[in-house]
Amino acid sequence: MITPHPLQPGDRVAVLSPAWAAPAYFPDLHAQSMERVRTLLELEPVEYPTTAMMGASPQARAADLMAALTDPDIKAIFASIGGDDLITVIPHLDGEALRAASTENGAKAFFGYSDNTNLNHWLWQQGIASYYGGSTMVHLGPAQVDDTHLQTLRAALFGTDLTLPIPTQSEDYGWDWSDPRSLTEPYPRLPSPPLEFIGPNQAVTGPTWGGCLEVLDQMAIAGRLPEPAQLEGAILILETSEVLPPPDYVGRWVRAMGERGYLDAIAGLAFAQPVVEDRDHPAPEGTTPQQRSQTREARREAYTEYLLSNIAPYRTDLLVCLNLPFGHTRPQLVIPYGGQLTLDPVAEVVTAHYR
Numbered sequence: 001m002i003t004p005h006p007l008q009p010g011d012r013v014a015v016l017s018p019a020w021a022a023p024a025y026f027p028d029l030h031a032q033s034m035e036r037v038r039t040l041l042e043l044e045p046v047e048y049p050t051t052a053m054m055g056a057s058p059q060a061r062a063a064d065l066m067a068a069l070t071d072p073d074i075k076a077i078f079a080s081i082g083g084d085d086l087i088t089v090i091p092h093l094d095g096e097a098l099r100a101a102s103t104e105n106g107a108k109a110f111f112g113y114s115d116n117t118n119l120n121h122w123l124w125q126q127g128i129a130s131y132y133g134g135s136t137m138v139h140l141g142p143a144q145v146d147d148t149h150l151q152t153l154r155a156a157l158f159g160t161d162l163t164l165p166i167p168t169q170s171e172d173y174g175w176d177w178s179d180p181r182s183l184t185e186p187y188p189r190l191p192s193p194p195l196e197f198i199g200p201n202q203a204v205t206g207p208t209w210g211g212c213l214e215v216l217d218q219m220a221i222a223g224r225l226p227e228p229a230q231l232e233g234a235i236l237i238l239e240t241s242e243v244l245p246p247p248d249y250v251g252r253w254v255r256a257m258g259e260r261g262y263l264d265a266i267a268g269l270a271f272a273q274p275v276v277e278d279r280d281h282p283a284p285e286g287t288t289p290q291q292r293s294q295t296r297e298a299r300r301e302a303y304t305e306y307l308l309s310n311i312a313p314y315r316t317d318l319l320v321c322l323n324l325p326f327g328h329t330r331p332q333l334v335i336p337y338g339g340q341l342t343l344d345p346v347a348e349v350v351t352a353h354y355r
Helices: 026-042 058-070 094-107 116-123 136-140 146-160 213-221 247-260 289-311
Strands: 012-016 046-047 073-079 111-113 131-133 161-163 196-198 204-212 234-237 268-272 319-324 334-338 340-344 348-351
Touching: 012 026, 012 058, 012 204, 026 046, 026 136, 026 234, 058 073, 073 094, 073 289, 111 116, 111 146, 116 131, 116 204, 136 234, 146 348, 204 268, 204 334, 204 348, 213 234, 213 247, 213 268, 213 348, 234 340, 268 289, 289 319, 334 340, 334 348
Parallel strands: 012 046, 012 073, 073 111, 111 131, 204 234, 234 268, 268 319
Antiparallel strands: 131 334, 161 348, 196 319, 204 340, 340 348
């Protein structure tokens, strides 16, 4: 894997919307996120025609991606947010042009998660590492910018190893972005589940691959997943989204990975802290905090049970890390994609090797 070059303060970074142009719908939040790129990261954001364009075609979004990926003056790319149709953009990307530009000018860092799994994986196929996490709209736009997110984002941008800081409070959703409070008022948070290790008491290090399970499912149907041999010694990173897939779906996906040979090939697995609040069907009026807490915990336990029970028939010696806060949770940690991650059950820490 080619590791992206570290950045310097003042570098120009592209802000793109390869999946969904949220900046077009929430311009105030977008403007605040761009100011945070300048002040908190000391970088200069550069927008492209489709960054805030409603209904941009897959071809237009691909053109902006290729323009940013091959421009020597752009040193990194941030996805503004995820979405649900980036799979249609991938066929319009030019791997040969990317590899030529990366050979000449060095690879640049890409930050994205959720539907951007499509793009993380495409870059991985080209031999270029990226970063799973980071969204200008979700993590830099709202009132509260998390220190733990910034620590991992800066480490990925500027190049260093980092023992990942594990927050004790988290949220699945903030304020609705149409609510003015989203710009000025932090959203109340609840206790996070602790990091947990299941399996052998021996640290493992390997290059990461994976992403959002709902997106990997689409990629599998489209015939775009790697062969098991390509994942030999890897750390599989898996997470679920705000869609709240049923726990038995997670079990089926993991079982299918076992049948494909992935579970035999990998050295470890990190399963993200899952979303357990149902935004579209909130708790009924009168539900007590204790009842809500019990519902959240029951959902987490169900995900864990289906995950582990479907790993067991294939591997009883696989190191599994549970509740690592990457993906669809806040605070969100940015982790390497194609780069190295260490799971250490003895010290009970996870270390990201960003360079």
